Amino acid sequence: MQIPNYEKARRRSHEEVLVRDFEMNANYSKLGLNKKYYLKTYGCQMNEHDSENIKGMLDKMSFKETLDMKDADVILLNTCSIRENAHNKAFGMLGRIKHLKNEKKDLIVGLCGCMAQEVGVVEEILKKYKFVNFVFGTHNLDDLPKLLANSFKDSKLNVEVYSMEGDIVENMPVTRVSKYKAYVNIIYGCDKFCTYCIVPYTRGKQRSRHKEDIIKEVKELVRDGYQEVTLLGQNVNAYGKDLYDDYELADLLVDVAKTNIPRIRFLTSHPWDFSEKLIEVIKNYDNILNFVHLPVQSGSNRILKLMGRRYTRESYKELYDKLRSIPNISITTDIIVGFPGETEEDFNDTLDLVNYCKYDSAFTFIYSPRENTPASRLEDKVPLEEKEQRLYKLNELINKYSKESNLKMVGNTYLVLCEGYSTKEGMLFGYTETNKLVNFKGSIDAIGKIVKVKILDAKSFSLDGEIVE
Ligand code: SF4
Known part of the structure; x- marks a missing residue:
């Protein structure tokens, strides 16, 4: 058991940062066969990208993703601690998972991300959320395969959170x-x-x-x-x-x-x-x-x-x-x-x-x-x-x-990277070079391409337009 410590987390030395390559025990590569995982991500783009690495590791272990929590064999929460709201949401989610775990005893539950680095959070998990299988922090994301493998063998709560200046791990698996x-x-x-x-x-x-x-x-x-x-x-x-x-x-x-x-x-x-x-x-x-x-x-x-x-x-x-x-x-x-x-x-x-x-x-x-x-x-x-x-x-x-x-953009044409179907029916969506969200009419061939879009209407948070040749 390794729990966080703020004094160590504050330390800043001139020691050289260790750069190491991701490694995974080859025995873990079939651990997830016929098993599904559900991953919930809170917070910023750094966390979103960490989740892409988490998915990459789970794919390497042969797990399949499910978007239905009830269908999962493994549930992972990648948490955020920037504001109280994200904090409360993650604890609310743990409450829901507790009910699931009562019905499905062999469900594996893991928590990681910034909240895992907080002393108070780990203390609360140790006291009130003992059904969680493992907690790991931002410095040992690459320990996931090992922690998961151990949880299949031993259901006891394992906390492995390091408070440190941090290494850099290269060549992490990634599923974007x-x-x-x-x-x-x-x-x-x-x-x-x-x-x-x-x-x-x-x-x-x-x-x-x-x-x-x-x-x-x-x-x-x-x-x-x-x-x-x-x-x-x-x-x-x-x-x-x-x-x-x-x-x-x-x-x-x-x-x-x-x-x-x-x-x-x-x-x-x-x-x-x-x-x-x-x-x-x-x-x-x-x-x-x-x-x-x-x-x-x-x-x-x-x-x-x-x-x-x-x-x-x-x-x-x-x-x-x-x-x-x-x-x-x-x-x-x-x-x-x-x-x-x-x-x-x-x-x-x-x-x-x-x-x-x-x-x-x-x-x-x-x-x-x-x-x-x-x-x-x-x-x-x-x-x-x-x-x-x-x-x-x-x-x-x-x-x-x-x-x-x-509004200044209405009537003008901009380059937009088309990312897929919009939530607005019959429309595609993408972002301009200046990061403005545009919903627009056009052929599905545009998806994945940078296309010219004429802006027809403007709102506070988005623009409407149509593809032009
Ligand atoms: S607000 Fe940004 S710059 Fe300031 S401490 Fe936090 S991460 Fe660093």
Whole structure:
């Protein structure tokens, strides 16, 4: 049994990051024959991509996926701890699984992801959810085959969660959700320690993958016909700082652009590390898309300081203006309302910044205290009702600017990567280079291709259009 420890999770040393290859005991390759798994994923793109690796490992063990939980022999929850909501959903799910397990005694249940790295979560599982078979963390995803094999032999709860700076595991099996667009991790962990954020504790130290491994992965995706890659990390702009003297995200993007993959995105950016060189590279390469997600979190300097964000509203605006100089760029953001001690004046500063930036869209949240983070120890006197009102007001403003930005596109034609059938009947869907969702009429031959779509109508969150020749 190995349970998480925040002191170890906080540690940042200069020790070299160990890069190792994925290995699986050959005896496990038939373990899943005639067995089905159900995998539920919560949270961000990093988690979604981890789930693609989990599926890859399960496929290698001959399991088949089922979308019906009741039909499964193995249930896995890949959890998120960024906000209380995701937390509660995962525990709610465990409640439902408990009933299933009462009916099906040999059902295997595993929990992984960021929640598994939380001390409080593991304590609660040990106390109240003993029916769970195993818990493993973000640092030992590749232990899944071994843990699963052990669970078939011994039903006792096994917790294997390491709090550490972290290694890098290359050549993980992967079963990608899409045949056209792919996530590629370029950096793991985070060293920023924003005061509200649990990620530096759950995902370990900032550690970049070697550029050769990334380029090799992208070249394989090009060979397999992929149209788009998203280079992923908690803070991609820090790429290379822990590994190279003179090679940063801008250089990596140039090398990825040279593979001739038609579309390249990168997520998520921290304004602190956003270099001038990067802006130039976005301008100069057509296949590096004109889309930047630039979380601001607050428009108040006082709150930004309490959040430990390392920039001011003035320096953010300066960077924002430089980015807006890139023709046709789309910029989105994340904003937290109701951070402990946020006054009406602080909130008005946020509204003022939104009025300045006129974002293409934004993810907005009410502050949610996370276990063991410095912000969770701050006094928070703002009532929930007040926070909800602020969120409502902010969303109204964000939606207004999203709609305005979308309306400007009506009548024009854009390149869209068609991903499949839309939820709107008789329509296809895809995203523009600037990451706008478009539902459009067209032939199914378009699926998997980059097509020209004329925009006919705009809403706050999507566009409607039709394919043109
Ligand atoms: S940069 Fe992002 S992931 Fe890192 S601590 Fe700050 S909010 Fe969390």
